[in-house]
Amino acid sequence: MSHEDTPTPHPDGPHAxxxxxxNQIGTFFLSKPHAEGVAGVAEHINKFWEPRMRRQFFAALDEGEAFLPIVREAAAGVRKPE
Structure with a gap:
């Protein structure tokens, strides 16, 4: 997938x-072998995103926002915030 194929979130949406x-994280990891890229996206989000951000991430997933497929797949490895 090229950068031009990156889904575009609604610019005014609450989760933009x-x-x-x-998706920026996902784009970086697209250059890796698939399994490594998926794991890398999840690891990055777990390591650097605070619980509030992860809550917003899961809310955006639930609302069907325009995430890259690698990001959607990586969501299974992202820790749910308490």
Missing amino acids: KIVRMA
Whole structure:
């Protein structure tokens, strides 16, 4: 998938910033072998995103926001915030 194929979140949507950030991480990891890339996205989010951001991430997933497929797949490895 090229950068031009990156889904675009609604610019005024409540989750636009989280979607953009997650897709930037996903774009970086697209150059890795698939399994490594998926794990890398989840690891990055777990390591660097605070619980509030992860809550927003899961809310955006539930609402069907425009995440890259690698980000959607990585969500299974992201820790749910308490």
